[in-house]
Amino acid sequence: MDARAFLIRTFHALRGDRQTPIVPPGNVAGRALTTVIAIMTFLAALTVGAVSLVSDTAARWENDISDEITIQVKPADGLDMKTALETVRQIALQTPGVRGASILDQTATSQLLEPWLGNNIDFKELPVPRLVIVQIDSGSPPNFAFMRDELQAAVPQAQLDDHRAWVSRLVAMARAMVLIGLFILSLVVVATVLTVIFATRGAMSGNRQIVEVLHFVGARSSFIAREFERHFLRLGLIGACVGGILAMIVFYLVGALTQSNRLTPEADQISALFGSFTIGWSGYVGVLVLLIVVAGLTALTSRLTVTRHLAEIDMISPVES
Template structure:
């Protein structure tokens, strides 16, 4: 311990030549890296912001991906028969005949024909309620619930409908499924790119902060290194310091992200009774935080703290190797 005490005293003397007399004296029991500093608080703020942005990105991607899977599951278990009005034919009779034909097909679990009023009600969100739709050729829809254990041959159903009912068509929602899959993959890809950019920016911020802390303690680091202090000991001091800063910033950013999602969930519950709220609920769900979202935010906060400590350790190691 005497050699380290002597090192601290020599470092204090070297600093005294360059600093004002009213600065805080360095003692042998002080930490190698100051526990509290303006640079440290600034780094905590940067890490908190980065963690918040990364958590929001990951949480939004998870929510949209879950909603997309729900849409795909719902669409994949249904088909729709559309009966377009044809001159000289009774559309109600054609709809009943199509429903009866669908019920006889293997793989059909249930058939639900839409009445004229129900079909017109589907157009009201786009055309409004003041428009009289009785004179318009509104098609009839028949929703087919598919049996998950038996595959329905949509081509055979389409051929039988075409032979029996002119103007009938089958929509298996394949186009919608492809679009939903593309949208979900695009959201995940964009989220991954944003997360990578946030991580790179945070690594650069930690690198600058580490170099700044090393510059402020350059004399002490060099003396400890030259008198035989292990590089692992010196780098571990920086690693612990920056890990604590990263953990603090990650906790603040992750907690803020959880609060943001909770606020969005509360607001969506208030808006759910309104038309705009129903649309948001259908598109993105109710913003409820599931275990996967909580887990992602906690992992991001912990991972950023680990990366912060690791980056500082690597930079210090490289600097000490250059001194050798």
């Protein structure tokens, strides 16, 4: 660039002419940064969705444990299963804190065991335990020890299971996964910030003469920083929107695929663990918030980087003079 063209560009940049911005609007580095931000946002959005899914699942598990328990009746020689199940149901209904009790019929039991035993279960040949589902009042739960003693006295083959042991372990595992997801999300954010810092310094190096001349002839640091901030805000918005929209499409497709295969045994097991395997409105809101945060963080990081660089120039210039 000759001296005349350099001075003309510097004059327009100092005047604020948008036809000749300090930072070129389209270059290879800008497109590369947009791609990196899109990838980082996609990974972060997947993490946000996964954290939302696991958190909702853990909450659902805790809610289920407070609303429902099961009583298992094991087959035994000389035991009239039908009479034993009805006896168990009546004992449950008579216990304070129980809202209802129902016997799980053979068809429903067969469906529960189908993934492991197939769909041709002979209950007469195979000693399959039967279940009584008991709905309890979560606000005033029954005395489980008393109920267990009553059941053992009436039907020794009955065993009460309040699911608290294994569900508590599942909830603890889910919470650990949430913490791991948040840690991964923080790593992605840090990587994005570092990428923006390097990209900003690269853009300033490519336009070093213009930036320094503008700064020395009296342009405020806020003006120069604002030019970079606008440029990187646009790149951050484009990259964040691309990555976030792709993540939303992935969540939608996975949820739709799970719904379409809902009648298969594998889908039944997934539904038992994760419900409909969709992130819900809270997950989508989290992704949208993530897009805004990524774009804002990109612009803010660029502005702070430029401001710090100009401050370093001010510290070096007096020494050189």
